[in-house]
Amino acid sequence: MSLLLIVILFGVSLLISCNTTPLPLRVAVNLWPGYETLYLARSLGYYDNTSIKLLDFPSGTEQVRVYRNNNLESAAISMDQALELATTNPDVRIITVIDFSEGGDVILAKPEIPNLQALKGKRVGVEANALGAYIITRALEKAGMTTKDIKVVSLGLSEHERAFKDGIIDAVVTFGPARTKLLAFGAKEIFNSSQIPGEIVDVLIVHKTAIANQSKDIQALVDGQFKALNYLAQNPQDSARRVAPRTQVTPEEFLESIKGLRRPSLQENQQLLDRENPALLENTQRLIDVMVANKLLSKSLDAMTLFDDRFIKAVEL
Incomplete structure (x- = not known):
């Protein structure tokens, strides 16, 4: 084999190896207390050996803007903002219900x-x-x-x-x-x-393209969320100590702030995202109708098209 051919083959193999570097799964997270389980999952090492990148945002407004600019694959966001995104980005899919705000707002x-x-x-x-x-x-x-x-x-x-x-x-x-x-x-x-029970819902959304190309990391993201939720229930003080500094509150203040949240379990999530269970679908469609009537959405949406339960059904704890 000639030296030139060896050099060419080496270069090609180098290019291939460079191009197989996993794409990051960029997940936008703001300061809502319910999202801290994602940071708790990272602190506990559940996202080690993945390409998950949690990105801090000051509010949902910036999350919506950056998602629309195609600079995110995923976001922890309120349902109304997910609906706002879906009017311009039909690729939005809701894969997890993180919490219901029952006093947190x-x-x-x-x-x-x-x-x-x-x-x-x-x-x-x-x-x-x-x-x-x-x-x-x-x-x-x-x-x-x-x-x-x-x-x-x-x-x-x-x-x-x-x-x-x-x-x-x-x-x-x-x-x-x-x-x-x-x-x-x-x-x-x-x-x-x-x-206004059941009306303020926080969810995890992903880009439809990410589902096709980064499903392994998405599954790890969802698995880690529920592992962290279990850890929080069993070890509230240690959990609060781990996540409170990010939002610049004391561990006690963090635990107080999540009292106004109801965080559905894995089993409840599986029921909520099941298209044969009308509860969340009906609630979401009602929210769409209220937002359209109050000019908070530019057009109506079909809630049925937004939910994807494949990851919640495959969770391994």
Whole structure:
């Protein structure tokens, strides 16, 4: 064999080996407490020897934008934002229900504001995304009001605490670390998501192309989520110690923040994502209808097309 041929074959083999490097499975995660099980899974080593990359985002707004730019394969995100994405990105698939917010999302107000009706004419901080708009719309509906009755102040999640403490706003739609810190500051809770049960759902979405090309890592992502959920239930203090620093709260504050969440088990997830079980499908379709009616979605969607239960059915703990 000639020296030239040997060099060529070596070069080709080198190119092939370079091209077999696994693509990263980029997973966008914001500061919602329910998503911390993904970071707990990483801390516990469940994502070792995978190509899973958890990426921090300040809020769902940025997650939606980056996903639309095709710079993500997956995201932990609220259902309303998943629906918002699906109107422009039909490749979105929902593969896991992470939690139901049953008190985790709140409207906090100054102590002198006793209830929702007292918000009339007040400045209310709302994150500029579908979730913030949905919560304030539904809360005001329950009080016989609309957003025309208040002064909406658009704020990023990172601005909630400072804007409230500085008196820039009278109330705020918030969650997570900001909720914990503002309650400690003396804010009064006048609404929470337990008053609209089943309507605020957090899910794990993946790109349809990733399902075709990165199914092994997606399965590892889902497996790790449920292993971490079990670990959290059995070892709450150690779990809180591992994840609390990311959101800059104490372990005790983290454990307090997840009390407003209901995290469905693996078995419940398998039932929820089963297309023959109408509960989640009906709830999602109702959410779609409410969002379209309130101009929070540009068009209607068929909820049936969004769910994919192959990974939840194959989980190994």
